[in-house]
Amino acid sequence: MHMMWFTERAYHYDPEVEPEKYRLLENQVIRERSFYGTPNRFFDAEHGAKLINQYLDEKVYTDEELLNFDGVMLNEHHGTPFCLGAVMDVEAAVLAGKTKRIKIVLLGNPVATVGNPLRLAEELAMIDLISGGRLVPGWVRGAGSEQFANNTNPALNRELFEEGVDFIIKAWTTPGPFRHEGKRLHFRHVNPWVLPLQKPHPPFWIPGLISPDTAYWCAKRRYPYVALATKLEPTLELWHFYAEAAAREGYQAGPENFGYLQPVMIGDNQERAEELGKRLLFGGAFAHFARPEWMFPPGYNSKAATRRLAQLETGPNTSGKPMFTTTGEETEEQIEAVKNRIYSGYPKVLKDMQMIAGTPDNVIPKLCKILEVLRPGIFSFWLDGPVSAKDRKRCLELINRDVIPAMREYGKNLGLVSPFERKPGSRALGPDGVYAAVSNPEALAEEY
Amino acid sequence: MASQEWSERTVRIAGINLPVIVGGRGKPLLVLHDELGYPGWFNWQRALAKERTLFIPMAPGFGKAPRIEWVDNVRDLACVYARMLREEGLENIDVIGFSFGGWVAAEMIANYPAQFRRSVLVAPGGIKASKGDLMDLFLVPAQSYLRATVLDPSATAEFSNLYGEPNTPEQYELLEDARAEFSRVAWEPYFHNPSLPHLLEGVANQSVLLIWGRQDRVVPRSVIDTYYRAIAGSKLVMFENCGHRPEIEKTDEFVSEVRNFLGA
Numbered sequence: 109m110h111m112m113w114f115t116e117r118a119y120h121y122d123p124e125v126e127p128e129k130y131r132l133l134e135n136q137v138i139r140e141r142s143f144y145g146t147p148n149r150f151f152d153a154e155h156g157a158k159l160i161n162q163y164l165d166e167k168v169y170t171d172e173e174l175l176n177f178d179g180v181m182l183n184e185h186h187g188t189p190f191c192l193g194a195v196m197d198v199e200a201a202v203l204a205g206k207t208k209r210i211k212i213v214l215l216g217n218p219v220a221t222v223g224n225p226l227r228l229a230e231e232l233a234m235i236d237l238i239s240g241g242r243l244v245p246g247w248v249r250g251a252g253s254e255q256f257a258n259n260t261n262p263a264l265n266r267e268l269f270e271e272g273v274d275f276i277i278k279a280w281t282t283p284g285p286f287r288h289e290g291k292r293l294h295f296r297h298v299n300p301w302v303l304p305l306q307k308p309h310p311p312f313w314i315p316g317l318i319s320p321d322t323a324y325w326c327a328k329r330r331y332p333y334v335a336l337a338t339k340l341e342p343t344l345e346l347w348h349f350y351a352e353a354a355a356r357e358g359y360q361a362g363p364e365n366f367g368y369l370q371p372v373m374i375g376d377n378q379e380r381a382e383e384l385g386k387r388l389l390f391g392g393a394f395a396h397f398a399r400p401e402w403m404f405p406p407g408y409n410s411k412a413a414t415r416r417l418a419q420l421e422t423g424p425n426t427s428g429k430p431m432f433t434t435t436g437e438e439t440e441e442q443i444e445a446v447k448n449r450i451y452s453g454y455p456k457v458l459k460d461m462q463m464i465a466g467t468p469d470n471v472i473p474k475l476c477k478i479l480e481v482l483r484p485g486i487f488s489f490w491l492d493g494p495v496s497a498k499d500r501k502r503c504l505e506l507i508n509r510d511v512i513p514a515m516r517e518y519g520k521n522l523g524l525v526s527p528f529e530r531k532p533g534s535r536a537l538g539p540d541g542v543y544a545a546v547s548n549p550e551a552l553a554e555e556y
Numbered sequence: 557m558a559s560q561e562w563s564e565r566t567v568r569i570a571g572i573n574l575p576v577i578v579g580g581r582g583k584p585l586l587v588l589h590d591e592l593g594y595p596g597w598f599n600w601q602r603a604l605a606k607e608r609t610l611f612i613p614m615a616p617g618f619g620k621a622p623r624i625e626w627v628d629n630v631r632d633l634a635c636v637y638a639r640m641l642r643e644e645g646l647e648n649i650d651v652i653g654f655s656f657g658g659w660v661a662a663e664m665i666a667n668y669p670a671q672f673r674r675s676v677l678v679a680p681g682g683i684k685a686s687k688g689d690l691m692d693l694f695l696v697p698a699q700s701y702l703r704a705t706v707l708d709p710s711a712t713a714e715f716s717n718l719y720g721e722p723n724t725p726e727q728y729e730l731l732e733d734a735r736a737e738f739s740r741v742a743w744e745p746y747f748h749n750p751s752l753p754h755l756l757e758g759v760a761n762q763s764v765l766l767i768w769g770r771q772d773r774v775v776p777r778s779v780i781d782t783y784y785r786a787i788a789g790s791k792l793v794m795f796e797n798c799g800h801r802p803e804i805e806k807t808d809e810f811v812s813e814v815r816n817f818l819g820a
Contacts, residue, residue, distance in 0.1 A: 256695070261743040263736050401697040407736030414736075418728040 109519040110526035111512050112179035112213055113170070113489040113504065114369060117163040117199075119156060119189040120390060120494035130494060133189065135443045137391035139436055143190040144253040144398035150189065160192050162497050164202055166504065171207035174508035176516075178526075179211030179244070181369075181488050183315070184218060186257035190397060197231045204239035212239055213488075215315035215334055216246030219276070220268035221258035226295055228272075229279040233304045241305040246313045246334070247273050249322075253398035255405045263407025268292050270325075280309045311527060313367060313486065318346045321410055327353035327361070330533030334367030334486055339460065340552060343368070343482060347547045355543040360535040362546060363524040367486030370478060373465040374506045375499065385465030386454045387493030395450075468510035475511065476518045480551045485526040487515065561605055562597055567613070569640045572622040577612040580605025584649045585818070586641070586672075587612040588657030591681075591693060591742070592702065593619050593734035598714050600803040603811040608818075611646065613637065615660075617737030619730050629741050630656075630682070630749060634663035638671060650818050652676040655774065655800065656738060659747070662783070665764070666755035674818050678767045679775045679800050681747040683783060688776030690747040694739060698731040699723065707771045707799035714804040753786045762789035765817045769798030769805065791817070 121130040133150055137143050167180045182199055185191035193199055200212050212235065222228050236243040249269045255262040271290050278288070284299030304310050315334045316322045326333045327350045335343045347366060354361040373385035397403070404417060438446075457463050464474045479487070489507055491500055537543055562579025577594065579601065585608040589595070594614055601610055614621035615633065627633050637660065641647055651672045653661035658680025664671050681690055693701050702719050706712045709719070723731070764787050768780045784792045793813050795806045802810045 259744060261739060262694075263740040263743065401695070406694055406732065406739040411733075414732045415725075415729055418725040418732070 109363075109484075109516060109524050110178045110211070110367075110486045110528060111489075111515070112177060112181050112211065112487075113491060113507070114181035114183070114215075115163060115166075115491045115500075116183070116185070116190055117160065117192040118390075118492060118494070119151065119159060119192055121155070122494060122496045123387075124496065134391050134447070135440070137189070137396060138443050138446050139438060140396075140399075141392075142396055142399045142402065143188045143391060144185075144257070144402055145187065146189055148187075156192060160199075163192070164199065164206070166497075166500065167203055167210075168206045169501070170504065170508075171203075171210045174504055175209075176508045176512040177210060179213045181213040181215055183215055185251065186221075186254055188253070188398075197228075197235060200235045200243070201231075201238065204235045204242070207239070207242075209242075211242050211244050213244040213313065214246055215313060215336075216248035218248050218250035218254055218258075219272035220265045221250045221254045221260040222272075223258070223260065225272040225275045225293065226279060226298065226300065229276045230300050230302055232276075232310070233280065233300065233302045236304040236306055236310055237302065241310075243304070243306070243310045244313055245310055246315055248315060249408075251398065252403040252405045252408050255408060256402055261407075262405035264292065265408055266321075266410075277309060280304055313527070315367075315369075318342050319413075320346065320349055321413075323350045324353050326350065327365075328357055330354075330357070330359070330365075332365050332367055332486060332527050332532050334369060334488070335482075336369045337371055337462065337490060339462070340478070340481060344547050344549050344552075347482065351543055351546040354533070355537055355541070357533070358537065359533045360537050360543050361532075362530070362535055363483050363485035363522075364527045364530045364532045366482065366484045366546065367488065368478065368482050368484040369488045369490050370461075370475065371463045371490040371492065372471065372475075372503070372507070373463065373491070373493070373495070374468060374471055374503045374511065376467065376502065376506070378466045378470055381467060382458070382465045384493065384495050384499055385458075385463045386451060387495055388463050389450050389454060389457065390494050392446075392450050468506050468514075472511055472514045475515055477551065479515060479519050479522060479524060481548055483522060483524060483547050485524050485529070487519075561602060562610070567640060567644060569643065570616075570624050570627075570636050572616060572624055574616060574640070575614045575619075575621055577614075578609065579612075580607075580609045582607045582609055584609045584611050584646055586637075586646070586649055586651040586661075588637075588651065588653035588660050589615065589618075590654040591656035591734065591738045591747075592698065593730055595718060598804055599807050600811055603807070604814065607815075608650075611649075613640065615657075615737065617740065618734050623737065623740075627741065630659055631663050631667075633741060634660050634667060638664055638667065641671070647671070648673050650674045650676075652678065652814065653680060654678045654803070655681055656742070656747075658682065659749075659752075662752060662756065663749065665759055665787075666752060669759045669761060672763065674763045674765070676765045676767060676814055676817060677783065678802060679769065679772050679780075680766070680783065681742075681775055681779070682749055683753050683779050683786075684745070684748045684750065685776045685778045686782065687778040690776065690779065691774040692746060693735065694743070694746075698728075698735060701774075702731075704773045705800040706805055707769070707797060712801075712805050714807075715801070753782050756783070756786040757788075759786075760788040762791070764790040765813070766790055766792045767795070767802055767810070767813065768792070769795045769800060769802050771798060772800045774800040 123130040170177050182196045184196035286298050288295040313332045314326045318338045351361040375381035464471050566573040617623035651661045658677040659682030706715050795802050798805045
């Protein structure tokens, strides 16, 4: 198995050290109903500098001291306190130089919104060279709000994404100079001098929130698909969909084709760890990542997805609806009431394993249950919420010391191999062309 | 009954079957709908249909009209419509265009000033606002934009009949399809074409009527002023206490102005 960890590198304050700043930022996010679009007057550059270095140092520490981790995972978001990684490749470049061992996994580069895929090909090639071939890039269309932040026409996103990825591969693998006259991209003289160390190019992993379009694209191209903390039942359905598409391509999918990201908070004390885990819900968490109109900009979705959304959006009390509506004029009491509603949902979050929090002994069976059900070859722990650097460090140490060894042992017995151990798409189908199950949905119902 | 006043037919153009609403009698009048698609048959159409045959194409990609993959901007679309008029034998007819449809008509005029006998541009987009901003359709939900298009939604009967209740799934889908296609052709530069006012300067005739509501929140006054200055001889009519949809907010005055301008 490939074991790594991820954090959004959120901009926030420790409520135990700076409670008033913590409260002001959270209340503003709630007033906006959105992390995206929170006015940047709330950004204090000195505090930002401290945080961004803390997040980099944690990864260097992982490389040097937490030897059970195989990698660290980064992502990119714009215009939001949700994530300080506005240009992920800058962080990746720092890590490429400061680390010696771990894989640097970028899930993923927003090809369409970056706008110039040749520049992206060069950035990534440099990171691969500096790191000595430890780069794992991934590609994303970018959240809906990223289209606004980067002024990328959402109706062209899928075209720009698909042609952009193909172009990057072409730039890395076709001897230059060559000319590219595509549908959306036009380059008259392509000859990047700096090419990746890994040949023919670094392996690609694709993260997603269980969009069938993306899973189908991955299955066709034999790219592993990493589900980002999605609920287990729909994730199982998507695995099945991927495996079916893989079979049509003539191969048997397996653990090497799948990855899963799981929010955790692990500490020495069960109660304290659960309390810290609750902070993942800061500001409404994903429910408030961006307002619906920014999450689904025009033309960003396929026609089929818009039709599904039409049923959701027009039905009463459906999940497509925001938690509440705000005018921006709410009193402090009203905002506090919304916060109470958000945090009162925590028991369900724990029950659904959307957060696994506790001591190592408490969390290991739950994490092993996920391995048993989803059978991923890639596993990423996700640390987030306004938690002190000290508590985060302790969490990573416990994952490294206790959790990873136990999960590895369990995964080994299940035959969970990573894409580095078995090439995705290299397994043949059975003699009759039938494919074997890639997951174990029955295990979901069993006790753990 | 509305269903007796119009019918739908398809026109084969640029490799697609384009749905066209046709209704009324008399000389043909091309009607170009706005950025949220064709909303239906209203009183203003009913009135004009008494002496005019309304010819209302669905813009490609809007509603059930198939997309034309190579149409990437509003000038492309204007050229598709020009071709449609040639092929349908509808040259030198009159046109009325609303908002986005007004922009399309203006592009057609800029390309070929003799395209239309007379043109009515109702709160047309297409030109950069020198003061204020064209309201950004994409930053807000479709419903918020819709409400902003009329001065007083509850006092505008035809508007509240259509949009007063929460969207049906079908309405939601139609609006999203319209927004998607409008995004394809008008995301950047938003809702305008920098070359349009310059090209219109060469038009100089008296066959263009501009109509604008003083409380229009979508298209600022400066856009209309630029149109008025660019097209020498154009006529400008402003309605008081009126938003972006004079055709349903001030139907009687609107119909009367259009009738007078187009003549028999």
